[in-house]
Amino acid sequence: MDTPSELFENNELHEEIKEAMNKSQEEGAAKIMELLDQQKNTPLNIAITGECGSGKSTFVNALRGLSDDDENSAPTGPIETTKKATLYTHPKYPNVKIWDLPGIGTTKFPAAKYLEHVEFQKFDFFIIISDTRFRENDVKLAHEIQRMKKKFYFVRSKIDNDLHMEQKKKGFNEEETVSKIRNNCIEGLQNEGLESPQVFLVSSSEPHKYDFSLLGETLEKQLPAHKRNALLLAMPIINLEIIGKKKEIFQGRIKYYAAQAVICPVSTILKDVTREYQAGFGLDCESLQKLADSIGLPLSDLEAVMKYPLADNEKFMAVFTDILSLSARSASVAVGEKLNIFSAIGFVGSTALSCCSTHYNINRLLDMFVDDAQRVFTKVLDHVAAKP
Incomplete structure (x- = not known):
C-alpha cells in the first residue's frame, strides 16, 4: 500500500503540490498533471554506430518496433546510407530519439x-554494431567514448544469418x-586493450x-x-518480463491520473x-496488425486469445461501462485505504473519494491490458515455435 510519503516520493515535489493545493484543489490537480507530463517527456537519446553494412539501420528499426519496409523506417541497403547523424523518433514515444550515426x-x-x-554530449549511451x-x-x-565517461555497448548483429550457415555443417x-x-568477439576486443567488454548477440x-532481452x-x-522508464516503455514486447516492467511504470503513474479526477x-x-496502455503494450489495432503480418498469422487469431479485443468495440465498451458503473459506495470500500493518501496532500471529502475511485478503476483497466498483452505474446511464441 502507498503511504502519504510514497505518493510523491520527492519531498520537494510534495511541497510544490501542497503549495498549489493551498490555492485550490484545481491548481493542485493541475500541478500534479504537470509533474506527470514531465515524467512522460523525459528525453532519451540513443546513438547507433558501426561500419557500413553492419545492420545499424535494421537495428534502429527494431528498437522502434518497425520492420525495414514500414513507412518512416530507417533506410537499409548494401551501401552506406548514413552520411550524417540522422534522427529517428520512436513512433509512439517521441521523447525517445534514436540516432543513426555514420x-x-x-x-x-x-x-x-x-x-x-x-x-557526442547529447547522447545517453552508444551502441557499436558489427x-x-x-x-x-x-x-x-570505444576508447574515446570511455575517456569521455559515456556508456557504450557492443552489439554483434545478424546472428541468425551465422547460425543458418553453420546449420549446414555436421555436428x-x-x-x-x-x-x-x-x-571470439570478446577476445578480439580484449586483445585491443578493452577490459571486460560487453558484447550482445542479436537478430x-x-x-x-x-x-x-539481455541488452x-x-x-x-x-x-x-x-531514463530507464523512458527506455522500458519504448521497448518492443520481446518477453513477458518487459510486460511486467511496463506495468510497474504505469502503476506508478496511476496516482497522478487519479488526482486529475478533480x-x-x-x-x-x-x-x-486506455490509449496510453494500448500504445505501451502494443495492443492498438495498427500494432496488432503489424505483429500478425510479421509472423504470418491472421489478425483474428491474435484477437481470439484476447479477453478484451479492441477491434470488438461492443465487447470492450461493455467492460468500459462496467468499470464506470462502480458506485461511490463500493469504491470507498475497495479503496478506503487510499483516502488518507489523497487527504495528505489536501484532497478532502467527496474529492478525495473521487480520486480514490478513479485510482481503483484505472488499476482494473491496467490489469485488463496486462492480461491481454501476456495472452498475445504467448500466442506469438507458440506460433513461432511451431514453425518448421
Missing part, C-alpha cells in the same frame, strides 16, 4: 573528432556456436531470441531511473489511459 570508417575524422562531429568482428575503428571509438550445436561467436528480425536489461540497470470527467481520464 560509420566511423566512412568519415575522414579520427575517433575524437568523430565524436565532436556527431555532438556483423562480423569488431574492427580497429570500433575499438578506437551443429546452436548453443556452442553462439558461445563461440561471443567468446534484429527476431528480437525475442538471443541477447536482445535491454543491461541498459535498464545502468540508466538513471527517469478537474476532468472520469470517462475522459479512462479513455486517455
Whole structure:
C-alpha cells in the first residue's frame, strides 16, 4: 500500500503540490498533471554506430518496433546510407530519439573528432554494431567514448544469418556456436586493450531470441531511473518480463491520473489511459496488425486469445461501462485505504473519494491490458515455435 510519503516520493515535489493545493484543489490537480507530463517527456537519446553494412539501420528499426519496409523506417541497403547523424523518433514515444550515426570508417575524422562531429554530449549511451568482428575503428571509438565517461555497448548483429550457415555443417550445436561467436568477439576486443567488454548477440528480425532481452536489461540497470522508464516503455514486447516492467511504470503513474479526477470527467481520464496502455503494450489495432503480418498469422487469431479485443468495440465498451458503473459506495470500500493518501496532500471529502475511485478503476483497466498483452505474446511464441 502507498503511504502519504510514497505518493510523491520527492519531498520537494510534495511541497510544490501542497503549495498549489493551498490555492485550490484545481491548481493542485493541475500541478500534479504537470509533474506527470514531465515524467512522460523525459528525453532519451540513443546513438547507433558501426561500419557500413553492419545492420545499424535494421537495428534502429527494431528498437522502434518497425520492420525495414514500414513507412518512416530507417533506410537499409548494401551501401552506406548514413552520411550524417540522422534522427529517428520512436513512433509512439517521441521523447525517445534514436540516432543513426555514420560509420566511423566512412568519415575522414579520427575517433575524437568523430565524436565532436556527431555532438557526442547529447547522447545517453552508444551502441557499436558489427556483423562480423569488431574492427580497429570500433575499438578506437570505444576508447574515446570511455575517456569521455559515456556508456557504450557492443552489439554483434545478424546472428541468425551465422547460425543458418553453420546449420549446414555436421555436428551443429546452436548453443556452442553462439558461445563461440561471443567468446571470439570478446577476445578480439580484449586483445585491443578493452577490459571486460560487453558484447550482445542479436537478430534484429527476431528480437525475442538471443541477447536482445539481455541488452535491454543491461541498459535498464545502468540508466538513471527517469531514463530507464523512458527506455522500458519504448521497448518492443520481446518477453513477458518487459510486460511486467511496463506495468510497474504505469502503476506508478496511476496516482497522478487519479488526482486529475478533480478537474476532468472520469470517462475522459479512462479513455486517455486506455490509449496510453494500448500504445505501451502494443495492443492498438495498427500494432496488432503489424505483429500478425510479421509472423504470418491472421489478425483474428491474435484477437481470439484476447479477453478484451479492441477491434470488438461492443465487447470492450461493455467492460468500459462496467468499470464506470462502480458506485461511490463500493469504491470507498475497495479503496478506503487510499483516502488518507489523497487527504495528505489536501484532497478532502467527496474529492478525495473521487480520486480514490478513479485510482481503483484505472488499476482494473491496467490489469485488463496486462492480461491481454501476456495472452498475445504467448500466442506469438507458440506460433513461432511451431514453425518448421
